[in-house]
Amino acid sequence: MTTTPPHVGWAEADARRIHRQFLDEPAGTTPAEVTAAMLGAHAQVLSAAELSVALRAAKATRADVRSALREERTLIKTYGPRGTVHLLPAADLPLWTGALSAIPAGTSPMPADVRMTAAQTDEVVAAIADALTGAELTVDELTDAIVARTGPWAGDRVMDAFQDKWPRWRQVTHTAAHRGVLCFGADRGRKVTYTNPGVRPAEGTAALGELVERYLHAYGPAAPKHFAKWLAAPGGWAGELFAALAGEGRIEEVCFEGDPAWVVAGDTEFPDGPARGVRLLPYFDAFTIASQPRERLFPGEAYGRALAGGQAGNFPVLLVDGTVAGVWHQRRSGRRIAVTVEPLPSAERPVAARLGELTEQAERVGAVLEGTAELTVGPVAVGPHA
Structure with missing residues (x-):
């Protein structure tokens, strides 16, 4: 006997995601708990990550988020999904590093004379772990420490980067982070530092x-291709992973907008009505990046603008x-x-x-940024962030 998977429409799924992201009503929780619900805050622009978290x-x-990161250390700045810089809860770092280090590595985009072998990667990661234990080092200091432990080949400036050349070892920076031996330390002036979180x-x-x-709890229903895109992982591998979890009874299939998708087993309750409310979300907000299908979140002219x-x-x-329903920009001048x-x-x-x-x-944006906001409704001339 077969059963028809329950049907879920866009409006129901969108409303549930917004509720679970604390975008319908800010939650009385800590920055770490909010970031856990978001599955990490993209921190390529740290000020945007601070805004993403604090708005929820x-x-x-932003001072509360900075305190969680710098004093309380309940948040960690490191390389997360897609190898991009994220804020992640310190308590979840074993989970994140275990999962990210288990994703199959694709073919290196580096030229053959630049890329590192698996043995060289292991050697550099071990050197990073040793050098950063109990220390916070700048890139140049870490380069010297790695070369001292491995040999000059690791420091060869062969990687093209921003009209410059980076040392060879830097192609495995995110690999070291995913293996739990590297994260960001405190900035030293304009220079970032790295340390070993000991995870x-x-x-x-x-x-x-x-x-x-x-x-799936945060962004479901979703298909394996959506999970793969979110992680920048192989699509076929994600399909096999979902199939294995379905076989164990941990996830179940639903019909989402006419296509097969998945939710956590038993997690099939959705709001009765669509999402309501007006919100301003900053650069690289987790909700806009992870919610799929993107064409429904960015309907019509929103997709182009x-x-x-x-x-x-x-x-x-x-x-x-x-x-x-639009875009926005903020410019600061003192407290204004x-x-x-x-x-x-x-x-x-x-x-x-x-x-x-x-x-x-x-x-609310002004309050989070510890200033006073002045609203103008009109054209935004600033282009997209790189």
Whole structure:
């Protein structure tokens, strides 16, 4: 006997994701707990990560996020999904490192005379672990320490990077982070430092299973291809992983917008109505990056205006009732924060009718950034972030 998987529509899925992201109502939780629910805050632009996290925590400011990162150490800045810089909860680092280090490595994009062998990678990672234990080193200091432990080949400046040449070892920086021996330390002036968090990665298979469940809880229903895109992992491998978890009864299939998708087993309750509310989300917000299908989150003209070649996160976005309805930008001058919001043409009237909500959001952005916001509704001339 076969059963038809329950059908889930976009509006229901979107509303549940927004609720579980604390975007319907900021939660009275810590920055670490909020970041755990987000499955990490993209921190390529650290100020944007601070805003992403603090907007979801009741009465929080960027100072609270900075304290969690720098004093309390309940947040760790490291290389997370897709090998990009993220804030992750310190308590979840064994899970993250176990899962990320178990993802199959693709073919190195480096030229043959630049790339490192598996043995060289292991040697450099061991050198990094040793050099960073109990220390915070700049890139140059870490380079010297690695070369002293491995040989001059690791320091050869052969990697093209920003009109410069980086030492060979830097191609495995995120590998070292995923193996639990490298994360960011305190900045030393304008220079970043690295340190060893002393984390023992969880067993890979178990960690991947838990990561899938957490991902589906936050962003499901989702297909293996969505999980693979979020991690920058092989699609076929993700399909096999989902099939194995389904076989164990840990995830179950639903029909999402007419296509097969997955949720955590038994997690099939969804809100009765669509998401409501006006929100301003910063660069690289986790919700805009992980929510799929992207065409539904960025409908119609939003796909062209608020994405950079289909890539989410490069613009701060205006979210109205669960979908992207414009872009925005903020510019600071002392305590004054000029917030400019550009609604899409199709959203101008709905946004004008909800100017009070938008003003509240701008004021909340100002409070998080420890300033005073001044809202302007008009064109945003700033292009996408690189």
